[in-house]
Amino acid sequence: MRILALASRALKETYRDPLALGFLLGFPLVFMLLFGAIFSGDELPDFAVGVIDEDNTMMSQAFTDQALPMVPVLTISSYDDADTALKDLKFGELNAYIVIPPGFGQQVSQNWQGAEADIVLDMTYDESDVMISEQLISIINEVTRAFARIDVPVTVNALPIHVENQIDYIDFIGPGIITFGLLILIPTAARMIVRDKEKGFLARLLTTPTRPLDFILGYSLSNVAITIAQIAIFIFGAWLMGMDIVGNLGLAFLIFFLTGLCSVGIGMVIASLSKSENQAEPLAWLFSMPLAMLSGCWFSIEMMPSYLRTIAYAFPYAHTIEAARGVLIRGVGLEAVGTDFLFLVGWAVVIFALGVVLFRRSMRS
């Protein structure tokens, strides 16, 4: 009852404040729009192509290791079986894979000796991107003809499959921007507690039977409500911007929710360590902005030096982005993101406990 009263008050203080509201919701949405626009232009695609060599002759190995990698726009990786390649195709890590059927080496040797023989390749690709598949077929065709020294077109058995998760930039960036929105809950969360502390509202409440724990729980409850609203709006916004949602929305929601709790907890810790709003605000920004960058809200963190990545993975947000990307745009389930999920649960619990302890200690002085 008391906690609910406090929560409802904190909520009203936030949603009746256009600045706070604009900051919590508008800011990330602007980023979403901005990034969506910046990266919507046509780029020369780089094709990731997997190769399964079932022929296993010197000829087929030369084709895989020397001929194909010579094409600049192709990134070739070898696979032992088609199932693994198919999985990677679905995960968006491959644009296509080629199966070199048995007999390929023999067919090429015959061509080299002047006897015409049909050359057959099986290529599986994602049909949803028409442009990429056409370019790929012609590239593969060309390189194979050059390799076999023939003029006739190679028979490329095209096996289009429908991979729903054709990943474009908004798909990639969507989970990151949503996470960014949850990251900037930190300054908001901290500001609210510190303001109440500084302006004497907390002291006023403590002259009533309210206990510090009531306050912190009521305040957390209001932030939980804000987090839920934020996630719903961001996911909807990202979807409007063209982010494909193929996975379990509930699981994605849960991942974001845990992340929101972590932010509220961090805000609580910062608020407990600060004496004034002027202290808490820069501290919160100093913490959350670099972390947004490190965690990969806007860029892939794969290219970062490993020590930076180690730092990033010590905090929840890089885990969130990875797990959310997996769930939302590749449709993987809890079994695939279980580690990240558990990490988030652990972080939320620990940071909340720490926040409560520090807050109560700061109340004593």
Add this chain to the structure above:
Amino acid sequence: MTSNSSERASTDTDNDFAVQTLSLSRKFGDLTAVDGIDLNIKKGELFALLGPNGAGKTTTINILCCLLKPSGGTARIMGYDILKQPFRVKDIIGVSPQETVVSERLNSWENLELIGRTHGMEAAELKARSQELLATMGLASRAKDQVRKFSGGMKRRLNIMMALVHDPQVVFLDEPTLGLDPQARRAIWEYIGRLKKEKTILLTTHYMEEADSLADRIAIIDEGKIVALGTAHELKNNLLDKQTMVAQAQDITPQAIEKIRNKYAEVEVTGDTLKISDKQLSFQEIVDLLHDAGVAVRSAYIKEPTLDDVFLQITGKELRE
């Protein structure tokens, strides 16, 4: 909250007192903000703690409402010890802090509701009580407006209402009219006057008129100590050992001043104004003396003693900076 017999008021002999402090003191480092205060405030009394800024008034209030732990001594509110039964105390007190502390984006209704709910009030009771308060405090028509749009006086009134919504037995009003213009101040005085007898009220102020016109009894506090205590009348008439006469006159000559100085202890001249003070003054004698010295007296009066004079006499300082 369930009542527990062991937590009940422990002493029957002190039942007449709503607030009792027992050599209450509080230090902040080397500074002694409250220095062994003993007060006995009767039930239903409006008691004022009068003193300059930094005298220890707010620290005393903060200790009494369990926000601050005393460095020494203790206090009892309606028999409950502030150290041993703080939540008992918090149940029955209402506090209006020195700074206006209201939730700016809530309306006055919601602000009152918040405090009422923290005290576990029933919705119906809370509504009735809030309505009553809003009406008597003249805020009923603005009850649904966000508080940030209020004037300073309106916020101040809400600040006090939030100390009263849960019908507390003891009310602490810390500088209730701080920073208000005279008109707004008068409105609040009128309301506090109406609260008298209903509640036990401990009010702190550095406005002597406020203490003078409202309080049943006044304790003058300076540097953490109670330096005088009594009704306004007692303080002014028993403690003051001098009278002051003020005269407006033209052509005040040094000879005239000299003549008066021979008879009376203090003579102060500022332009056309003469201020004469001593234990005993004779109005007629002074007028005659001035007249004989050729000074034309335009007006003269014996100054009514104020609490300011009392404060000045006891501490050697003016109440107002």
